Amino acid sequence: MNDAHRQGSPAGLAMPTAGLPSYLEQSAPVRERFARLRAREIILTVSHLDKRFTGARGQSTLALQDVCFQTHRREFLCVVGPSGCGKSTLIRILAGLEQHSAGQVLLEGRPVSGPGSDRGMVFQGYTLFPWLTVKKNVMFGLEVNGQGRLQAEREALQWLDLVGLTKFAEAYPHQLSGGMKQRVAIVRALANQPRILLMDEPFGALDAQTRARMQAHLQEIWRKIDITIVFITHDLDEAILLADRILVLSAHPGRVQELIEVPVPRRRSLAQVITPEFLATKARLEELIYSEQGAHEPGGPAGAEEDAAPGSEEQDPRAASLGRAAQALIEEQEQYPVLARMTDVSDNVD
DSSP states (O other): OOHHHHTOOOTTOOOOOTTOOOTTOOOHHHHHHHHHHHHSOEEEEEEEEEEEEEOTTSOEEEEEEEEEEEEETTOEEEEEOSTTSSHHHHHHHHHTSSOOSEEEEEETTEEOOSOOTTEEEEOSSOOSOTTSOHHHHHHHHHHHTTOOHHHHHHHHHHHHHHTTOGGGTTOOGGGSOHHHHHHHHHHHHHHTOOSEEEEESTTTTSOHHHHHHHHHHHHHHHHHSOOEEEEEOSOHHHHHHHOSEEEEEOSSSBOEEEEEEOOSOSSOOGGGGGSHHHHHHHHHHHHHHHOSSOOOOOSSOTTOOOOOOTTOGGGOHHHHHSHHHHHHHHHHHHHOHHHHTTOOTTSOOO
């Protein structure tokens, strides 16, 4: 699949919806997964958020207006929208790197007013320290937060082993591929045990094959640890593949158009991009982003049942939350002790 197709259709070339189910339809296992998600505590609350920039000549530009949403613990939220809608501005506000003009941002009930160790950030550009080895890049935050060198080194090596980079522990960033650099950036952010991971188009600069591998790596990491992810992307396929819910922003200024529950069963794979529920969700996203009206009549009754995709692990979510899945995570925690502090094996995100 070429990049032009993956990133969505230009105006006037939106995907035809004839024969597709409504994006609002959810199979019984998917509805049950969302019920479990909504039962978890709220991690992030954004209320009536505005961001206004003032130019050198005093002119004012409203970038974000009245943005409101909440994110639950262990949720994977993607944010999409047309170019210039304020996606990156929003995530920088969540990270404490930008101050909002009005409204409120609360992380576990506490106002966000600046950067903090309770948030990890991964950018599109490669932000590793070039003068440090891979291992020492991961150790950096651990040591800054007070861990001794030996303990920080032990944990850094566990994280690197988790993403398959142990043999590159002594390499320098310039010796790594783009995908490898982003894997190091992700585990460096996670090593400090943040409550939420903020990702600003982290795979946007990668080629299609590397991006697909990184998407798979990220999903596996997210499944294994107690982390909430807010992920900015312009790639609609990527948003549907990764997200529990997708926040769609309008352009100039950025406002919330819709918060979509992705009806595609988990676990996700690229084989699902041609399934009816995937295509229906993409058609709705294209309509919101590329249509001037942005209006939509659902293609079917909300909540109508449909079977989960053949072979999907959502066929029996209760069994997935216990039994073999739990045992596998317990065994992995024994191999990687850093995961034991960050994972609730009884709360399966699949």
